[in-house]
Amino acid sequence: MKIKINELSAMSYRLGALNMRFIRMLVLVVLVALAGCSAIPTPEVREDVSSETSTEDGAAADVIRIGAAVSETGKYSREGRDTRQGYGTWLEWVNNEYGGIDVAGKRYQVELVMYDDEGDPDTVARLVEQLISEDRVDFLLGPYSSSLTQSASAISEKYDKIMVEGNGASESLFERGFRNLFAVLTPAGNYTQSALKMLAEQGAQSVVIAYEDTAFPTSVAEGAQRWAKAYGLEVLGVETYPRDVADVSGIMAKFKEVEPDIFVGGGHFNDAILFIRAAKELDFNPKAMVITVGPSNPKLVQEVGADAEYVIGPTQWEASMSYEDEYFGTAAEYAARYEAQWSEPPTYQAAESTATALALHLAIEAAGALDTNSVRNALRELDVVTFYGPINFDETGKNASKPMGAIQVQDGEILVVAPGHAAVSELRYPAPDWKDR
Amino acid sequence: MDQVLQALVNGLLLGGFYAVMVLGFSVIWGVMGIINLAHGEYLMIGAYLGWGLFRYFGMDPFAALLLILPLMFLFGYVLQYVLINRIVERPHLMSLLITFGISIALANLFKILFTSDPRNVSVTYNGSVELLGITFPIVKSIIFGAALLCMLGLHLFLQRSRMGKSIRAAAQNRTAARIVGMDINRTYAVTAGICIAITAAAGAMLSPTQAIFPFMGPPLTLKAYTITALGGLGRIPGALMGGVVLGVTETMVSRFVPGIGTNLGVAISFVILVLILILRPQGLLGGLRPVDPEAE
Secondary structure: OHHHHHHHHHHHHHHHHHHHHHHHHHHHHHHHHHHHHOOOOOOOEEOOOOOOOOOOOOOOOOEEEEEEEOOOOOOOHHHHHHHHHHHHHHHHHHHHHOOOEEEOOEEEEEEEEEEOOOOOHHHHHHHHHHHHHOOOOOEEEOOOOHHHHHHHHHHHHHOOOOEEEOOOOOHHHHOOOOOOEEEOOOOHHHOOHHHHHHHHHOOOOEEEEEEEOOHHHHHHHHHHHHHHHHOOOEEEEEEEEOOOOOOOHHHHHHHHHHOOOEEEEEOOHHHHHHHHHHHHHOOOOOOEEEEOOOOOOHHHHHHHHHHHOOEEEEEOOOOOOOOEEOOOEEHHHHHHHHHHHHOOOOOHHHHHHHHHHHHHHHHHHHHOOOOHHHHHHHHHHOOEEEOOEEEOEOOOOOEOOOOOEEEEEEOOEEEEEEOHHHOOOOOOOOOOOHHHO | OHHHHHHHHHHHHHHHHHHHHHHHHHHHHHHHOOOOOOHHHHHHHHHHHHHHHHHHHOOOOOOOHHHHHHHHHHHHHHHHHHOHHHOOOOOHHHHHHHHHHHHHHHHHHHHHHHOOOOEOOOOOOOOEEEEOOEEEEHHHHHHHHHHHHHHHHHHHHHHHOHHHHHHHHHHHOHHHHHHOOOOHHHHHHHHHHHHHHHHHHHHHHHOOOOOEOOOOHHHHHHHHHHHHHHHOOOOHHHHHHHHHHHHHHHHHHHHHOOOOHHHHHHHHHHHHHHHHHHHOOOOOOOOOOOOOHHHO
């Protein structure tokens, strides 16, 4: 009996220890499960007209199915929303106003199937596979950002599906020999072209370049060096910095010594703030600062205030540009339509997304067929001017014909200063020293 | 020579900020043995407070410290009492899990509240002053001064006050401190309150120099970890030393190595970390070392 009690207590003790371990395991399992949950496909967003007619082969009567995986959550949630709304603007217009895509005399309504890629390259690849093999879409539109486009387009290429995109600017996307990827936006290497050209014409002689060592800024900076050479600007220094950099004053102090006319900063929004702050703090006075991504966004002026004055930034599109087409009218008319539908003005990410869908639409009509080969050939032949600018794909699928615009912050407003025909204001050059502002 | 001096000044100013940024992390680790993975998020909260008070009430971020310090002390005290105290004496994994959880929850909460649009505080005096041929950035110089004040205050508090002595006692030997009748839970809560308040203050000081966004925390936590390992746990001179070594190294390398200087500076700080861990695992200046192995 005694022994039994001892055994029992020993057992319950062991049970207790087991229990503790069990609880710990349970916590871990729950955590892993929670992490897993976020990877479960989110319910799809269907902005369709009617899908009851869709059949196994997808080429259902009178409906063209187009698929896209675009961030709704994750780090690109803001830009992803612009992209979705841009696609949505075209969808609304093509189905309700235009009367469907005209394929060899027959009108097709469009069904758009969109999923949330969460900003994750693996998720976007999985979703594109799902769009192709389960939803049986006929064509694909691109996600937001170069890195997601990189992974999404690898899948569409594997299945020989056309993907037209407007939010992946890195040149590396088009150096892979893909036959089915087409981009309507100006590639990253050309971002600084019009700004540098204009500054060279104004008498600038030298340039320094600082950029983050990731795909898109690297493309921008390599392009900037190329264009600097082309326009006779002397490159006095090139510096890289890592992602999540906390301080760029080392770079700026070095640049201050060489007294360049132009500073080019390739990076993302946060870097624009760092560059401007560090330049002012160190009293570094280039005659012009050209910075990617930040300046074209009204948020920069809102947060940085008067120090953002005179800063120049590349832009893919602005509503004040003078492009127009027979579909959406002028750039300004497009902006008005967009604002009526989504109650906020379009960013250039939204406009290029609408232009992406429009390019696919026009190619399908020109091909008069829905098969990949015909539409691919039609995309290669495509040569149009839209509200977003000229679209004419080169043999790799880039839209090399569209010049990049440049804006300058003037009196707190973002105004287009280049290229000439789209400009609404004169460039202010040189910028005064920080002390004289 | 001027260039070297200028780089040295920039490095010192950066180092001063690093030091105040790391204080809270270092003391919490030293006193409770908790590696606080939510440290960067406390900086983020401080930065958002600084930004919010500036944007909506027109308060200067440095004046706002008077409000942010007590507010975040309260936040830290309650957080410690309600949540962290329960796992202080559990295995390390628990505190890592819980602080990691707090960091994710806070970052996403702030994303919902403020969206992920980056913010910045635009003070009017963010220019520079030239002195003896060297350019002093005004805001960073103020940060440096405020950082020294914070460190001096905390140092005096820990060395001189009764509460400070309790905190050091709890750090050295939890069991003995209990035996002589100290309320460990309260001591820990006060420690956390002070540490989180100083951390948030550092965040608010950061707000005029950098972009503020909900996911800015993790790289700062990593930096804090490096500096703490450099300087030693829970020692204020150690934090200052670690911060300054890192700041000066990063600035010097990025100033004088062409092309990849900034990248190399960050890499070198980790090389220093590895060397220190091999040669002086207790940190450059040593640190608070718990006496009983259980508290380790």
